[in-house]
Amino acid sequence: MTERQAHSPATNGNGNGNGNGNGNGNAHPSLARSKSLSGRQQQQQQQQAGNAASSTTAPSVRRSASQRGPPPTARRPSFVPGSLTPAGLTPTSELYNAVPAPPPHLRSDSVLAPSPLATLDSAVDDSQNEQPRIVRPQPLAATPGQSFYGGGGFTALPEGSPISSPYNSAPASRRSSFVSHPHASGPRPPVIRRRDSSASGYGYPEQLGAGQVFVDVDPIATPSMLSRAGSPTLPLMTQKTASRSSSRRGSVADGVRPGFGFGGGFGGGFEMSSMMDRNQKEEEFVGSIDCGTTSTRFIIFDKYAKIICEHQTEYPQHYPHPNWHEHEPQDLVDSVTECIERAVEKLEFLGYSASSVKCIGITNQRETTLCWDKQTGKALCRAIVWDDARTVSLVREFQKKLDEEGLPAGEGEQEVTDYAQTARELKNEIQSKAVDAATNLLSNLDVQFHGNASPVPNETRPEAGQSGSVTTSQEASSTPTITSDASIQPDAKRRKKGKDALVDVTGLPLSTYFSAIKLKWMVLHHRDVREAYEQDRMAFGTVDSWLLYNLTGAADGGVHAIDVTNASRTLLMSIKTLQWYDPLLRFFDLKPSILPRIVSSSEVYGNIKGGPLDGIPVAGMIGDQQAALVGNKCLSKGEAKNTYGTGSFVLFNTGQEVVRSENGLISTLAYQLGPKAKATYALEGSIAVAGSAIKWLRDQVGLIGDSSEMDALCGHVKDTGGVYFVTAFSGLLAPYWDPNAGGMIVGLTQYSTSAHIARATLEAVCYQTRAVLDVIEKESGVRLEELKVDGGVTNSDLAMQIQADIGGFRICRPAMRESTALGSALLAGSAVNLFGWDLTNPDTLKEVNTEEAMYFEPILPEIKRLKQIKGWEKAVERARSWHTNEQEDEDEAEYERQLEEEEKRRTEGLVSPGEAAQREKE
Numbered sequence: 001m002t003e004r005q006a007h008s009p010a011t012n013g014n015g016n017g018n019g020n021g022n023g024n025g026n027a028h029p030s031l032a033r034s035k036s037l038s039g040r041q042q043q044q045q046q047q048q049a050g051n052a053a054s055s056t057t058a059p060s061v062r063r064s065a066s067q068r069g070p071p072p073t074a075r076r077p078s079f080v081p082g083s084l085t086p087a088g089l090t091p092t093s094e095l096y097n098a099v100p101a102p103p104p105h106l107r108s109d110s111v112l113a114p115s116p117l118a119t120l121d122s123a124v125d126d127s128q129n130e131q132p133r134i135v136r137p138q139p140l141a142a143t144p145g146q147s148f149y150g151g152g153g154f155t156a157l158p159e160g161s162p163i164s165s166p167y168n169s170a171p172a173s174r175r176s177s178f179v180s181h182p183h184a185s186g187p188r189p190p191v192i193r194r195r196d197s198s199a200s201g202y203g204y205p206e207q208l209g210a211g212q213v214f215v216d217v218d219p220i221a222t223p224s225m226l227s228r229a230g231s232p233t234l235p236l237m238t239q240k241t242a243s244r245s246s247s248r249r250g251s252v253a254d255g256v257r258p259g260f261g262f263g264g265g266f267g268g269g270f271e272m273s274s275m276m277d278r279n280q281k282e283e284e285f286v287g288s289i290d291c292g293t294t295s296t297r298f299i300i301f302d303k304y305a306k307i308i309c310e311h312q313t314e315y316p317q318h319y320p321h322p323n324w325h326e327h328e329p330q331d332l333v334d335s336v337t338e339c340i341e342r343a344v345e346k347l348e349f350l351g352y353s354a355s356s357v358k359c360i361g362i363t364n365q366r367e368t369t370l371c372w373d374k375q376t377g378k379a380l381c382r383a384i385v386w387d388d389a390r391t392v393s394l395v396r397e398f399q400k401k402l403d404e405e406g407l408p409a410g411e412g413e414q415e416v417t418d419y420a421q422t423a424r425e426l427k428n429e430i431q432s433k434a435v436d437a438a439t440n441l442l443s444n445l446d447v448q449f450h451g452n453a454s455p456v457p458n459e460t461r462p463e464a465g466q467s468g469s470v471t472t473s474q475e476a477s478s479t480p481t482i483t484s485d486a487s488i489q490p491d492a493k494r495r496k497k498g499k500d501a502l503v504d505v506t507g508l509p510l511s512t513y514f515s516a517i518k519l520k521w522m523v524l525h526h527r528d529v530r531e532a533y534e535q536d537r538m539a540f541g542t543v544d545s546w547l548l549y550n551l552t553g554a555a556d557g558g559v560h561a562i563d564v565t566n567a568s569r570t571l572l573m574s575i576k577t578l579q580w581y582d583p584l585l586r587f588f589d590l591k592p593s594i595l596p597r598i599v600s601s602s603e604v605y606g607n608i609k610g611g612p613l614d615g616i617p618v619a620g621m622i623g624d625q626q627a628a629l630v631g632n633k634c635l636s637k638g639e640a641k642n643t644y645g646t647g648s649f650v651l652f653n654t655g656q657e658v659v660r661s662e663n664g665l666i667s668t669l670a671y672q673l674g675p676k677a678k679a680t681y682a683l684e685g686s687i688a689v690a691g692s693a694i695k696w697l698r699d700q701v702g703l704i705g706d707s708s709e710m711d712a713l714c715g716h717v718k719d720t721g722g723v724y725f726v727t728a729f730s731g732l733l734a735p736y737w738d739p740n741a742g743g744m745i746v747g748l749t750q751y752s753t754s755a756h757i758a759r760a761t762l763e764a765v766c767y768q769t770r771a772v773l774d775v776i777e778k779e780s781g782v783r784l785e786e787l788k789v790d791g792g793v794t795n796s797d798l799a800m801q802i803q804a805d806i807g808g809f810r811i812c813r814p815a816m817r818e819s820t821a822l823g824s825a826l827l828a829g830s831a832v833n834l835f836g837w838d839l840t841n842p843d844t845l846k847e848v849n850t851e852e853a854m855y856f857e858p859i860l861p862e863i864k865r866l867k868q869i870k871g872w873e874k875a876v877e878r879a880r881s882w883h884t885n886e887q888e889d890e891d892e893a894e895y896e897r898q899l900e901e902e903e904k905r906r907t908e909g910l911v912s913p914g915e916a917a918q919r920e921k922e
């Protein structure tokens with residue numbers, strides 16, 4: 001199976017989809033299968049059923065409320081005080097224990113009543129499974145530089161096609177998932193032409209020269225017209241009919257209109273030269289771009305959060321060195337272009353006008369750092385991805401600076417959380433200076449000193465918890481010799497040192513994870529970036545900023561903004577004022593001129609320029625994990641969700657309070673529902689590796705051919721046979737925060753098989769999730785009864801059962817779990833008052849995503865659970881501090897050396913192999 005098929009119409013995820021998303025609840029999961037299963041699928045399914053029947057950990061799955069009566073307990077709050085035992089549990093006889101639910105991709109009654117799109121997707125050849133290959137619909141007719149879609153059937157994309165990727169190693173990023181209906185008559189599908197967007201030519205790091213290793217993982221087209229997690233939704237056919245807007249029709253009919261944006265922006269994408277020519281229905285929909293770590297999807301929702309259509313595509317991952325992870329910025333833009341184009345084609349194919357999409361939202365992988373040239377709109381280097389850990393030694397340098405110099409307070413800054421301690425420190429400092437000053441005066445001027453040697457009377461010191469600044473500066477100023485001392489000027493007086501200084505302002509620890517440190521690295525190490533920075537041409541942004549900029553025109557007036565949730569991950573924003581914080585900029589020595597404007601998560605930022613959604617407002621922007629919180633409707637304090645995507649992120653809504661964790665959680669912005677709205681905050685447990693470990697098994701180890709094979713492989717064994725896999729690919733984040741931890745598979749014996757290792761991979765994220773939730777329970781004083789989940793890994797029934805077992809709580813997996821995309825759609829809709837959605841009034845969302853959910857109950861005996869957790873903790877201890885500072889310093893030195901060599905070659909007129917290739921191309 002390919003990822004694509006895992007996301008096909010069969011990918012209902014709960015085995016009960018019925019094609020219209022209502023859930024029919026009529027069948028045992030094993031019975032609710034598609035007629036169209038391939039022989040291989042059936043074989044797999046039977047094998048899995050057989051395996052799991054003998055397994056002690058067959059998923060303990062229960063159907064949702066809508067199918068099996070009322071839910072076991074009130075859904076919210078997810079965290080309820082009291083026992084772990086869920087109230088009102090359905091008796092085990094009602095659980096689907098005997099035969100496990102087949103993997104989601106094998107369960108699809110949805111295709112029994114196929115939508116036109118379902119039929120289209122089913123046309124995908126199963127033979128793609130093993131070896132991803134480029135598939136294209138047969139050209140109807142081809143003129144030079146054009147490729148036509150239509151007719152059905154597939155053909156390999158010819159070499160040198162204008163649609164081919166600039167990256168020879170990874171052409172599949174451009175693979176289309178759009179499959180024309182084989183029997184389609186009437187509307188001619190659009191002609192799409194991709195311009196060849198030239199290779200980056202950034203210089204290094206790609207051109208580091210001989211010996212450099214980088215891995216470009218060949219991406220697999222994972223697109224689908226239907227959600228990987230949700231069931232297909234047939235369009236409502238009762239809407240009024242409208243012609244395409246004449247301006248749009250005119251603009252595309254001439255075939256020369258550029259795609260999105262201008263110049264280097266979305267203009268690198270497609271050109272539309274014909275469109276379906278028929279009357280189309282005008283409806284009201286909202287679109288959402290979800291640009292995750294591995295793929296982009298554009299989903300069009302209706303008012304009930306039913307997916308009308310979508311398109312998804314993976315893009316190449318670049319791992320040029322150990323611990324490095326990069327994206328090509330133009331790939332992100334192109335993937336968005338492609339997804340919008342294709343999704344809108346599907347929308348039109350379904351008979352709706354593109355103008356039915358009233359607004360769109362953007363949600364994105366967070367912390368990933370980009371910078372571009374404001375004049376050209378072009379990226380200056382590759383994006384450094386959030387889980388890239390090249391900056392370990394830079395972090396160490398800044399940690400030292402923080403410990404020794406502290407963080408300067410802002411002008412007029414009044415808030416110093418731990419000011420009692422600061423006051424004490426200042427008092428000591430002032431006292432000793434006062435004594436020195438007095439001694440000097442006495443000795444130099446020979447004046448009798450009668451005053452109080454201490455300028456800070458004890459009784460005037462503020463008490464802890466009292467608001468206001470430390471007032472010692474005023475008192476100190478009464479002693480001229482002291483106030484004249486530059487070292488205790490007001491700014492310097494409130495310096496706080498150590499990690500608390502940063503956490504107080506940003507909610508974040510100093511780590512390779514956050515943007516400022518990646519940005520600093522780019523400025524320090526990348527020639528083009530440094531030049532642009534020095535010449536004030538450089539713009540910094542996270543993925544939301546980059547996409548917004550490109551969608552709204554790039555160098556031709558593109559909006560340079562960042563949403564507050566993304567800004568809260570940069571280490572440059574105060575989470576209290578929601579503004580860039582000058583002392584942080586000074587601490588990292590970064591110019592304010594590079595920064596985007598901070599905006600709320602729900603407002604109109606600008607309108608799309610070009611493409612099929614020309615003129616449509618972009619009205620929602622939010623980091624993907626926060627988006628999933630919103631999409632899961634966790635809008636009240638105490639509600640939590642976990643998203644298992646590339647990484648895994650638990651977010652716990654703490655309302656309008658910034659809650660500070662003492663045990664490794666991050667305080668972060670959850671959302672801000674408009675420019676004037678108060679911010680809502682969350683505690684977050686960030687786990688760096690979840691789906692990426694599965695991807696690693698697929699791409700680097702070759703243990704599986706597709707993520708959806710995990711359940712079948714793991715189904716061969718009932719446990720890991722004592723194997724633990726600490727997936728510390730780039731250190732460990734929450735709750736351990738050890739940048740030096742090393743990835744480790746321990747407990748191997750001759751008995752161990754690939755199935756044990758695969759199972760240990762699934763368990764790894766579940767243990768880490770358990771550890772994060774332990775902290776949340778400890779700090780909030782409430783026990784978790786149920787966890788709402790979403791994200792790619794939740795497609796694995798087995799992973800969810802393991803999570804329930806290791807966690808000791810119930811897992812609630814919604815049928816439609818494109819929660820991330822839904823979150824940004826809700827924010828966008830809410831901003832323009834679409835569908836009456838108003839996120840400040842959850843009642844307005846009552847009808848949103850009410851489809852059934854699937855529940856996984858813990859069945860592992862407590863004693864076994866605790867024993868396994870103990871084993872995990874032992875493994876983590878072994879993995880800790882694996883890498884040494886010396887090694888990192890050596891790596892850094894080696895890199896510096898390569899840079900110098902590169903620079904030398906450049907100045908001497910010699911060119912690197914990368915540059916040579918680029919020149920040849922030009």
Ligand SMILES: Nc1ncnc2c1ncn2[C@@H]1O[C@H](COP(=O)(O)OP(=O)(O)O)[C@@H](O)[C@H]1O
Pocket residue numbers: 006291292293294295644645646647690691692693694695707708709710711791792793794795796799
């Ligand atoms: N059936 C499955 N079983 C286990 N993991 C899966 C399955 N399907 C997808 N995944 C994993 O989900 C991840 C993608 O999830 P997604 O939410 O799309 O991530 P992101 O938003 O980070 O790109 C991939 O790393 C993939 O390995």
Ligand SMILES: O=P(O)(O)OC[C@H](O)CO
Pocket residue numbers: 292293294364365366367386623624625644645646647648
């Ligand atoms: O790509 P995801 O969905 O794992 O999300 C990545 C996070 O936003 C990183 O903080």
